[in-house]
Amino acid sequence: MSKRIRIIGAASGVGAQDHGCADGPVAFHRSQAWHELQDDPHIDWGRTLFAPDAAGRSPLERVAEVCRDLADEVAGTLDEGAFPLVIGGDHSIAIGTWSGVARATGAPLGLLWIDAHLDSHTPDTSYSGAxxxxxxxxxxxxxxxxxxxxxxxxxxxxxxxxxxLGPRSWEPEEAEFLVRLGVRIIGGDEIAARGFAACLDEASRSVAAAGGGFGVTLDLDAIDPALAPGVGSPEPEGLSALDVRRGLRRLAGVPGLRALEIVEYNPDRDRDGRTAHLIADLIGDALPQLTRQPGSSA
Known part of the structure; x- marks a missing residue:
């Protein structure tokens, strides 16, 4: 039997200044790109979770609630033997995704965070409060x-x-925090100097060595906005879509991968469905490896 892939939508834009990412999972689910992908018998769309209503609740309380629900959904998916593939939603949902994986595995994880930003502020250091x-x-x-x-x-x-992997815009407080903890940051300049494949190899070895397994979270703004325009916080230049597709295909075959997350799809900014089709391509490229049972031949 092949492993099943369960997509979980996390339709929340509460954590972002532009709330358009809240529409990302539903828009992708309705897109032609998904309809072409859903014919694969190994993949199905599970639940789509929504942020609670704003009435009487702060953005932080709403994010906390949707993340708790998402953690429950991800942990339950893993407990059932399926592979969670989370589609967001702004990147604050990652708190729920990876907490759910940690709960199911019982230990802290390795994580490859592919992003144009470091996403490592606190309420005390954030310039925007987002x-x-x-x-x-x-x-x-x-x-x-x-x-x-x-x-x-x-x-x-x-x-x-x-x-x-791939950050090109951040504040010094974020970098200082991550460096102090020993988190490896491989920025755009280093990728340009060494090549994407070499940097991905290093990152893959590091995250896969974690005892609790590892995950991959992809913020679509890591990719050049000319190739992925439908994102919440675009930054000039960025990674090649082809490099990211090839990299995700390789990562999907690494033992110990527990879950995959693709976030910050903003359909309001998409052009000609280009970003939706890229999401489908990313999933389609990874599917053959994700559905392969451990020990089976490629």
Whole structure:
């Protein structure tokens, strides 16, 4: 029997300044790109979770609630033997995704965080107050207590096996925090100098060495906005879509991969469905490896 892939939508834009990412999962689910992909018998769309209504609740309380629900959904999916593939939604949902994986595995994870940003602010250091700039810090045990410890006590990630790949815009407070914990940051300049494949190989070895397994979270703004225009916080230049597709295909075959997350799809900014088709291509490229049972031949 092949492993089943269960897509979980996390339709929340509460953590971002532009709330258009809240429409990302539903828009993708309705897109022609998904309809072409859903014919694969190994993949199905599970639940789509929505942020609670704003009435009487702060953005932080709403993010905390949707992340708790998402952690439950991800942990339950793993407990059933399926592979969670989360589609967001702004990147604050990562708090829920990776807390759920940590809960199911019972230990902090390795994580490859592919992003144009470091997402490692706290309420004390954030320039904007936007919660989608804080999820990596929360997963590493720093932030508002309502966003911490949703999976296992303390850190949800092992900082020695956490790598941020592709950032090209950040504030010094974020970098100082990550460096102090031992998180590896492989920025755009280093990728240009060494090549994407070499940097991905290093990152893959590091995250896969974590005892609790590892995950991959892809913020679509890591990719050049000319190739992926439908994102919440575009930054000039960025990674090649082809490099990311090839990289994800390779990562999908690495033993110990527990879950995959693709976030910050903003259909309001998409052009000609280009970003939706890229999401489908990313999933389609990874499917053959993701559905292969351990020990089976390729």
């Amino acid at each position: 919660l989608h700039g804080m999820p990596l810090a929360c997963l590493l045990g720093r932030g508002d207590k309502r966003l911490l410890g949703l999976g296992v006590p303390g850190m949800q990630l092992d900082p020695r096996h956490t790598v941020v």
